[in-house]
Amino acid sequence: MSGALVFATLGVLLAPLGVTAQQPVAGRLSGHVDASVIAAVSALADSAAARGLPIDPLVEKAIEGGAKAAPSERIVAAVQAVFARLGRAQQALQAATNQPTTPDVIAAGAFALSAGLQDSDVRNVARACGAHCSPAAALRVAGTLAALGVPPAETVELVRETLRAGGHDRDVVALPVRVEAQVARGATPAQAAAGLARAAAAGAPGHPKSPDQGPNPIKP
Amino acid sequence: MTTALHPLVKRFLDGELRLAALPTELHAEARLAERLLGAVDRAPVTLPGLESRVMAEVRRRARVPARRWWQRLGDPWEIRVRLRPWILAPALAAAAALVLFLTRSQPTAGPVAVAAPESVFVRFVLYAPGAHRVSVAGSFNQWDATAAPLAPSGAAGVWTATVAVPVGQHQYAFLVDGRRWVSDPGAPTVDDGFGRRNSVVSVAAAGARAL
Numbered sequence: 001m002s003g004a005l006v007f008a009t010l011g012v013l014l015a016p017l018g019v020t021a022q023q024p025v026a027g028r029l030s031g032h033v034d035a036s037v038i039a040a041v042s043a044l045a046d047s048a049a050a051r052g053l054p055i056d057p058l059v060e061k062a063i064e065g066g067a068k069a070a071p072s073e074r075i076v077a078a079v080q081a082v083f084a085r086l087g088r089a090q091q092a093l094q095a096a097t098n099q100p101t102t103p104d105v106i107a108a109g110a111f112a113l114s115a116g117l118q119d120s121d122v123r124n125v126a127r128a129c130g131a132h133c134s135p136a137a138a139l140r141v142a143g144t145l146a147a148l149g150v151p152p153a154e155t156v157e158l159v160r161e162t163l164r165a166g167g168h169d170r171d172v173v174a175l176p177v178r179v180e181a182q183v184a185r186g187a188t189p190a191q192a193a194a195g196l197a198r199a200a201a202a203g204a205p206g207h208p209k210s211p212d213q214g215p216n217p218i219k220p
Numbered sequence: 221m222t223t224a225l226h227p228l229v230k231r232f233l234d235g236e237l238r239l240a241a242l243p244t245e246l247h248a249e250a251r252l253a254e255r256l257l258g259a260v261d262r263a264p265v266t267l268p269g270l271e272s273r274v275m276a277e278v279r280r281r282a283r284v285p286a287r288r289w290w291q292r293l294g295d296p297w298e299i300r301v302r303l304r305p306w307i308l309a310p311a312l313a314a315a316a317a318l319v320l321f322l323t324r325s326q327p328t329a330g331p332v333a334v335a336a337p338e339s340v341f342v343r344f345v346l347y348a349p350g351a352h353r354v355s356v357a358g359s360f361n362q363w364d365a366t367a368a369p370l371a372p373s374g375a376a377g378v379w380t381a382t383v384a385v386p387v388g389q390h391q392y393a394f395l396v397d398g399r400r401w402v403s404d405p406g407a408p409t410v411d412d413g414f415g416r417r418n419s420v421v422s423v424a425a426a427g428a429r430a431l
Contacts, residue, residue: 032362060359061413064391067363068401070414078413111389115410115420140389140422147408147420173424176408 028059032066033075040076044083053086054103057110085110092119093135096126101135108136112143121152128160133169144176149189158193161200229253339384340423344394346370346404349377351396358392358418360385365395391418 025045029038041062045055061082065075089109093101101109109122117125122139129138138159145155158179162171175196182192229250231237242250281287344356354370360383361367370379391410394402403409404419412418 060363064359064363064412064418065414067357067365068412068414068416074414081413108389111410115408143410144389144408144420144422147410149408173422176422 025055025059029062029066032063034072037062037066037072037075041079044079048083048086051087051090052100052103052106053083053090054107056103057082057086057107082110082114085113088119089113089122092122093126096123097135105136105139108139108143112139112146115143115146117142117146117152117155121156124156125159128156128163130163132163133167133172137169138163138172141172141175145179145189145193148176148179148183150179150193151190154190154193154197158197158200161197165200165203167200225249225253233257338387340387341382342385342421342423343380343382344368344370344392344404345373345378345380345406346394346396346402347378348394348396348402351377351379353397354379355395356381356383356392357395358390358421360390360392365398370394385421385423387423389420389422391420393418 025042026038029041033041041058045058048055048058058079061079062075065078070078086106089112090101090106093105093109105126109126112122112125113119121142125138125142126135129135142155142159145158146152150158158175159172162175178196179189179192182195183189187195225233226246226249228237228242229246232239232242232250233253239247239250346354346356348354355365356368356370357363357365368381368383370381372378373380391412392404393412393416394404396402401416403417407419407421409417409419
């Protein structure tokens with residue numbers, strides 16, 4: 001067997017390994033955005049994969065940009081912003097737990113950042129969660145609370161007090177609905193969150209147990 | 221100069237025919253050929269030191285590991301498998317058990333595909349008086365604005381649609397008349413990175429961790 005034949009055979013066998021990280025991204029974006037965006041997002045996805053960051057949020061943001069007919073450079077900028085938030089979330093979470101984090105938790109942290117929380121808030125929510133709850137769920141709840149208009153400090157406090165009072169995932173997950181209920185009664189989001197946090201800290205009867213509100217939140 | 225011998229003379233030299241069996245006119249040629257052949261020195265040729273030189277070269281090449289491995293790659297390998305028939309039965313049983321285990325632990329499409337993301341019906345409502353078309357698009361439908369059109373409800377200007385949304389957290393927006401993206405006024409919103417805001421919906425299944 002000649003040397004050239006051996007190397008050609010090895011090349012054919014090994015070549016797919018080098019393109020597997022990029023091919024699915026290009027395939028998912030094909031038909032949604034133009035070639036320049038596909039190339040840019042594929043490069044970002046490669047970087048994300050190398051750093052242990054999730055790729056799906058990048059692809060989804062690019063598809064969203066294509067659906068909204070945004071200019072190519074705007075789409076790339078939006079995807080870069082998502083990439084940056086994922087990196088910040090990863091660093092904040094690693095600082096909180098001193099352990100590698102999963103892509104799902106990182107994506108939840110990035111969502112919380114996009115909703116207006118700061119890196120330190122992400123860190124504090126993850127620390128408050130500890131081993132007692134799902135950090136991804138807690139971070140998504142924190143992001144949703146921030147998106148509802150609850151200030152970051154009150155958001156972190158509400159999640160922390162709920163968990164400190166012995167609350168579990170289902171209690172944390174119920175927080176946005178409980179805040180919305182208080183807002184519907186006339187409270188501001190900050191007042192609603194602060195009131196719920198005080199009640200949890202005081203161990204008020206019924207706290208942190210949430211009212212039976214059915215398993216599936218219906219929006220709106 | 222070469223001279224071709226008669227085929228019968230060649231057979232005589234090979235010992236197949238006796239001289240008496242040859243025609244008389246070939247006797248002289250046969251005797252001449254026999255005499256010439258007898259003069260040839262048939263002693264084996266010996267080259268002093270040839271074997272030792274060849275073996276030394278073989279050993280020298282065999283000492284280079286890279287060459288040895290390279291040669292192994294190129295040379296055909298002979299693999300001998302000796303099986304006792306009674307061994308085949310447990311081997312086949314083990315292979316069947318492995319296949320069963322793998323097919324059971326990796327759900328495929330069909331009734332066993334319980335790992336597929338569970339979906340929950342979510343009712344979307346938008347008040348958009350004067351609109352001709354409204355649809356909802358989001359991360360749950362790849363932002364496909366044609367996938368989930370809203371229909372006018374009984375009340376004037378109210379559009380609704382019930383959409384199966386996979387469990388998890390999603391961002392979405394309404395598209396009004398195919399050109400205007402509108403966030404849901406009844407849901408929390410986040411910056412979409414394109415100058416507008418997306419609404420956020422969190423869908424949980426009964427008994428499962430939400431968000």
